[in-house]
Amino acid sequence: MEILLDLEQTQRFHGLQQDGSELETAIRQARSGQIRPYVELQWPEAVLDDWQWDILESLFDLTIRRVFVKGNTGCGKGAAAGIACCTYFHIWNDAKIIITRDSVRTAQKIAFGEVDKWWRKMRFKPPGKLLTSGVFDNNQHSISLANPQHIEGFRGAHSPHVFFWFDEATAPNLEDKYKLANTQAKKFLALSNPSTLSGTFRDSFPVVNPDKTQTIIDQYGNTRCITVSGWECTNVKEKCLEQPVAPIGGIKISDNYYPHGSPIAADDFEKVQPRIPGQTCYDEFMALLNDADPLIRNVYALGKFPDQDPDKQVILPDWLIEPVKFWTRWNRLCLRAREQFHILALKLLEQILPVEGFGLDVAASRFGDASVLAVGGRYGIRAIHECQFSDTQQTMSWVLETANSHGVDLEQGIVPIAIDWGGGYGNAVGDPLKKRNVNVIEIHGNASSNLDSKKYANKRAELYGEAARRLDPAGDFRMMPFALPDNQRLKAELVAPEKIYAGHDGEKYYITPKGRRGSDANYNGKTLHEILGRSPDRADAVVYCLCALRSQRRRQLIVA
CATH class of the missing domain: 3.30.420.240 (Nucleotidyltransferase; domain 5)
Structure with a gap:
């Protein structure tokens, strides 16, 4: 029995050594721009779309400073941002991450909620204490929220590794915060539904082909502009359903075809459960794609900038x-x-x-x-x-x-x-x-x-x-x-x-x-x-x- 216990302790020790060595290697790779080994080590069960990998790889690319992402409703932009924040905080011991949104309350509930979720799923926790509205290790190593009502939260973030995340980045009260954030940011991430014709978020995408994913050169260097259509989401591509009712256009599951509006048998519904929890599903996407309003179809289903904005434009x-x-x-x-x-x-x-x-x-x-x-x-x-x-x-x-x-x-x-x-x-x-x-x-x-x-x-x-x-x-x-x-x-x-x-x-x-x-x-x-x-x-x-x-x-x- 003693021999077996010693053997188990030895194996556990070597396992920890191996894990520690693997983690150190993954951190070094992430610092050099190779982010996949670190993410796959920390969240081995996570299923990420290609465009989510694009966000992560662009943020950790040493040649890219800013990443702007627009996409359809519920595609999972926030999930990629949450993983990015946890990763950036871990690999740099002087990382200062500032998160903001249209209000500090929604920033805490939604944006920081993604950080909290992915932090808890990490196999190897970074140093620092997870709080209700941030992570604190020391004065030079933290994740905090900036209140868009006050300018102070966007100043004084002096560190070699400052990361700003603007969620719902088209909010009007964030317009005057962009310049301040860009004066300090080593990395800058902005996410939004593209429901606007003007403003800094819109202007950061190219005038020609703004709905094409591409890297552009601007005053800040290389900026990655990513557009996410519902068709690129795993739950949509694999025709996963939110409700046991056939979507617009009908659906075929195994050998059974269900016309639009018909109930789906329990056994077949089990086969089309969402692959990525929380991501928009095929039936939700098809409802948006077939909306009578072109603004809903283009913006909230396909992630495109609108041709007109009835809420803002005086003349359409x-x-x-x-x-x-x-x-x-x-x-x-x-x-x-x-x-x-x-x-x-x-x-x-x-x-x-x-x-x-x-x-x-x-x-x-x-x-x-x-x-x-x-x-x-x-x-x-x-x-x-x-x-x-x-x-x-x-x-x-x-x-x-x-x-x-x-x-x-x-x-x-x-x-x-x-x-x-x-x-x-x-x-x-x-x-x-x-x-x-x-x-x-x-x-x-x-x-x-x-x-x-x-x-x-x-x-x-x-x-x-x-x-x-x-x-x-x-x-x-x-x-x-x-x-x-x-x-x-x-x-x-x-x-x-x-x-x-x-x-x-x-x-x-x-x-x-x-x-x-x-x-x-x-x-x-x-x-x-x-x-x-x-x-x-x-x-x-x-x-x-x-x-x-x-x-x-x-x-x-x-x-x-």
């Missing part, structure tokens, strides 16, 4: 399709009528798009911008004209001549023209026009809305908000067609502004500022000039024109 790209088609048909008919000298046909076509108002954006020519004049009426914008002159007198003459080319004598004071009065350029043209009896409407973008002050935080928000009402195909004007010139710059400028809510009721909003000058000092996002690479002069002229038309109708009602 889809709203411009029919107006451009309407204008294109009208313009084609006008060209044909001119070529064939059909005077009567031209007069009829002009009645379809009458000229009832103008909108003028006066640019500061010395900065290289052009002045833009929008010509239109109740059924749309007939034309967009641009010019660039050295002085405002020439610009004024150009406005009068252009209006005359459309059959309107502005000096009669009947047809209105709305002009932006900001910046000192609009009034330089508008005041001389007033002296010539022109019906000038002054636009003051920062003034209060005189139409709906409970919805619009200023006049500029009102201008774009009311333009959106006119263009919305399901809105108040859905029975009235509207035309827009087929101008790529105009279309890009119209859809660029986003809502910035001013109150807690989710109603009143500003819109994305044109530039830094005059914008709110607390605004941390990109301006329209930074997004477009230019000022939104064409879109501004259009919304000014619509404002002139509204003012003219109100004036006619008052006179009547």
Whole structure:
């Protein structure tokens, strides 16, 4: 018996020695970028998808500093992040890991919850005490949470191995934290569903092919951009089910086929249990993939960035399709009528798009911008004209001549023209026009809305908000067609502004500022000039024109 006990102790000792040696080897490999041996040693039963290995291998690649991951709902992004945090903490004895999210409570519950789960499953625990909201070994070796409401948690993380994890990284209150984190991070990980058109997370993916997994070079060096589609998840690929009911499209299990909605026998349901606990299953994925809303299909099923964001964008790209088609048909008919000298046909076509108002954006020519004049009426914008002159007198003459080319004598004071009065350029043209009896409407973008002050935080928000009402195909004007010139710059400028809510009721909003000058000092996002690479002069002229038309109708009602 004593011999057997000695033998067992000897075997256990050699086993521990072997395990210790294997662990040391795995740690050395992980430090050099070979992460698989360490993960397979610590979590031998873990089943990871190829894209999860991609996250881990990218984070520990010595040539990659930042990793951005967007994916479908419930794919398991957080699991890979939890494993990465535990691993990074273990292999570096001076690792400082900072985790944040939209709120410290959800960061503790969800993001740190993943760290807690994988920590408890580790075969070989690192030094340090697992707490309810972090791991503490010493002041130079810890995992902690940063409160997004306070800037302090994103400063002072000085160490050769600082790791920031931004979960739900598209949260608005994280925007101003990115730069601080990147000044300190040795490794940076950001995860999110891609339900946004703007912000640092979106801008970190390439403009061309943003939904393609790839490594790009940016100001921080190599950045790995990973997109996860539901089709890449093990539970989806192997058609695992969450409920014993056949999904959309039906399912074949063994030799039995179950049409959509039919109950699945217990024996067959046992064969399609989830391979990865907690990961989205085939039936859940198919429900999202067949949703009527393309936003749900693309973002939450396929992990793609949306083409439009109804919650943020003032004017949606889809709203411009029919107006451009309407204008294109009208313009084609006008060209044909001119070529064939059909005077009567031209007069009829002009009645379809009458000229009832103008909108003028006066640019500061010395900065290289052009002045833009929008010509239109109740059924749309007939034309967009641009010019660039050295002085405002020439610009004024150009406005009068252009209006005359459309059959309107502005000096009669009947047809209105709305002009932006900001910046000192609009009034330089508008005041001389007033002296010539022109019906000038002054636009003051920062003034209060005189139409709906409970919805619009200023006049500029009102201008774009009311333009959106006119263009919305399901809105108040859905029975009235509207035309827009087929101008790529105009279309890009119209859809660029986003809502910035001013109150807690989710109603009143500003819109994305044109530039830094005059914008709110607390605004941390990109301006329209930074997004477009230019000022939104064409879109501004259009919304000014619509404002002139509204003012003219109100004036006619008052006179009547």
